[in-house]
Structure formats: C-alpha cells, structure tokens
Amino acid sequence: MTIENYVILRNKKLTEKTFELTIDAPELARLSEPGQFCNIKVSGELIPLLRRPFSISQVSGTEVTFMIAVTGTGTGILAKKQTGDELNVLGPLGKGFGIDDTFETAILIAGGIGVAPFPFLINKLKEQGKEIILFNGARNSAELIKLNFENELNSTDDGSAGLKGNVIDLLHANRKLFVNKNVKVFGCGPHPMLKALQDYCSTGNLNCEISVESNMACGFGICQGCPVHSASEDKYYLICKDGPVFNSRDIIL
Ligand SMILES: Cc1cc2nc3c(=O)[nH]c(=O)nc-3n(C[C@H](O)[C@H](O)[C@H](O)COP(=O)(O)OP(=O)(O)OC[C@H]3O[C@@H](n4cnc5c(N)ncnc54)[C@H](O)[C@@H]3O)c2cc1C
Numbered sequence: 326m327t328i329e330n331y332v333i334l335r336n337k338k339l340t341e342k343t344f345e346l347t348i349d350a351p352e353l354a355r356l357s358e359p360g361q362f363c364n365i366k367v368s369g370e371l372i373p374l375l376r377r378p379f380s381i382s383q384v385s386g387t388e389v390t391f392m393i394a395v396t397g398t399g400t401g402i403l404a405k406k407q408t409g410d411e412l413n414v415l416g417p418l419g420k421g422f423g424i425d426d427t428f429e430t431a432i433l434i435a436g437g438i439g440v441a442p443f444p445f446l447i448n449k450l451k452e453q454g455k456e457i458i459l460f461n462g463a464r465n466s467a468e469l470i471k472l473n474f475e476n477e478l479n480s481t482d483d484g485s486a487g488l489k490g491n492v493i494d495l496l497h498a499n500r501k502l503f504v505n506k507n508v509k510v511f512g513c514g515p516h517p518m519l520k521a522l523q524d525y526c527s528t529g530n531l532n533c534e535i536s537v538e539s540n541m542a543c544g545f546g547i548c549q550g551c552p553v554h555s556a557s558e559d560k561y562y563l564i565c566k567d568g569p570v571f572n573s574r575d576i577i578l
C-alpha cells in the first residue's frame with residue numbers, strides 16, 4: 326500500500342457524466358491487481374474531508390487509470406481536474422478478483438459504471454489465455470460505456486443500444502455462448518444487479534465473484550464503516566478489507 330501525490334497525465338471525457346483520470350504512479354502500478362481500489366483525496370481543502378474509493382480501471386506501464394461517474398460533490402471536483410494537477414492516492418486497497426482458478430471462459434457482467442474495473446481484468450485474463458465474454462449494460466446509449474472489446478455484448482433499459490432490457494436479461498438471452506463451458510463469472514454494478522446475478526449463478530451453480538460498493542471512510546479496515554453480512558455465519562465482513570470482491574455465495578446483499 327502506498328500513499329502519495331501523483332501528477333495527473335490525462336482527464337478524458339467518456340460520456341456526459343463519466344471520465345477517466347490517468348496518473349503516473351510507478352509503484353502503485355506495480356502493486357495493483359484487478360478488482361483492487363484506491364481511496365482518493367479529491368481536493369487539498371478540508372471539505373470534502375473523506376477520501377472517495379475508486380476501482381483501479383487500468384494499469385499500463387507506470388500509468389494507473391480510474392474510470393469515474395459524477396454522482397456528487399467529490400466526483401464533481403474530480404471531473405474538473407486537469408493535466409498537471411496533483412492527486413493524493415492511497416492504494417492499492419482490498420482484495421481483487423481471483424483469476425488463477427482453472428476456468429477457461431470468463432464471463433464479465435457490468436452494470437453502468439460497474440464496468441470500471443474490467444479493462445484491467447480483461448488485460449490480465451488475456452495474458453492467461455482465457456476466453457472472455459463481456460456483458461455490458463446501462464440505462465441508455467448515452468450512458469453506456471462501451472469498452473469496444475471484441476467479445477462485448479450490450480444492453481440498455483430503453484433499448485437505445487443492444488438488447489432492450491437489463492444486463493441479466495442479456496446474460497439469459499446469450500446463455501448458448503457459455504453453456505457447457507468451464508466458466509467463472511465476474512460481476513460489478515449496482516446492488517440490485519448483483520443480487521440478480523447471485524440468484525442466477527446460484528441457480529445455475531456457477532462460480533461467481535462480485536465487486537461490492539459501500540460508503541467508505543478509511544478504506545483499510547479501521548473505521549468499521551463498510552460492513553456486509555456473511556451468508557454462512559452471524560458476522561460481518563468489511564468490504565474495504567475482506568472485499569470489495571467476494572465469492573457471490575459468501576455474502577448477503
Ligand atoms: C470499492 C469501491 C470501488 C468503487 N469504484 C468506483 C469506480 O471505479 N468508479 C466510480 O465512479 N465509482 C466507484 N465507486 C463509487 C464511488 O466511490 C462513489 O460514487 C463516490 O464516493 C461518490 O462520491 P461523491 O462525493 O461524488 O458523492 P457524494 O454523494 O457527495 O458522497 C459520497 C458518500 O460519502 C458520504 N459523505 C460525503 N461527504 C461526507 C461527509 N462530509 N461526512 C461523512 N460522509 C460523507 C456520503 O454518505 C455519500 O453517500 C466505488 C466505490 C467502492 C466502495
């Protein structure tokens with residue numbers, strides 16, 4: 326784990342409400358694994374006091390990229406950052422995706438900004454020679470963040486791009502692409518989508534990992550501010566320290 330001020334190399338607009346921030350961060354890049362996150366101080370001012378957590382979206386050489394949706398004060402401040410500004414970043418934090426298992430086909434399910442950790446994951450899966458299918462859904466075509474990955478299928482709630490429906494509908498509709506294969510499912514998105522994915526994978530007995538979000542303060546297990554209930558015992562995990570990636574069978578959302 327490192328904590329440092331990094332220079333912003335690029336702020337690239339993706340959609341009306343989303344953008345990518347890239348920093349030059351050699352040690353952070355070296356230590357990061359797909360599914361891990363960083364806790365970012367959005368400004369040098371006292372307010373907002375708390376850092377904001379963001380998945381590590383891509384690592385390329387010494388560059389680390391975050392894909393961010395504007396949802397409130399902190400992300401609004403980040404959206405205005407420019408090349409040459411500095412960013413104080415704590416990370417990498419948490420446990421990432423398990424990619425060393427014996428599966429042959431990776432099924433990636435993204436809802437909205439939940440696609441953020443997948444560029445980095447896709448790179449690592451490619452290095453391991455895995456087949457990858459990305460199911461990527463959003464509310465509408467304007468909000469859809471396409472990765473333009475060769476094996477990407479899209480859905481939108483209003484049908485303005487790809488299948489009309491949610492990303493779990495898209496998964497159902499394309500079951501033939503992975504049925505009878507040795508698959509592992511990776512999901513990231515809003516809680517209702519993750520719950521539906523938990524049900525889908527439990528019914529189909531599919532191995533599945535989900536990346537879970539919550540409000541966070543410290544980001545590394547001190548403040549107890551990010552609990553999620555264990556599915557097997559009467560106890561809580563901490564999303565920042567025990568996750569954010571969990572086996573979908575292990576937690577109750
Ligand atoms: C592990 C993880 C990974 C994530 N990855 C991404 C990602 O890759 N891309 C992305 O876009 N989003 C990601 N998120 C969500 C992202 O962290 C939130 O969207 C972001 O924190 C919103 O910040 P905001 O200040 O814009 O929103 P706000 O709504 O203004 O604030 C966010 C939350 O912080 C709390 N808060 C704000 N100010 C205070 C205060 N002064 N005191 C106490 N609490 C306060 C509030 O409860 C609020 O709900 C991730 C979240 C987690 C947990």
Ligand code: FES
Pocket residue numbers: 540541542543544545546547548549550551563564565566
């Ligand atoms: S954010 Fe502090 S314990 Fe998780």
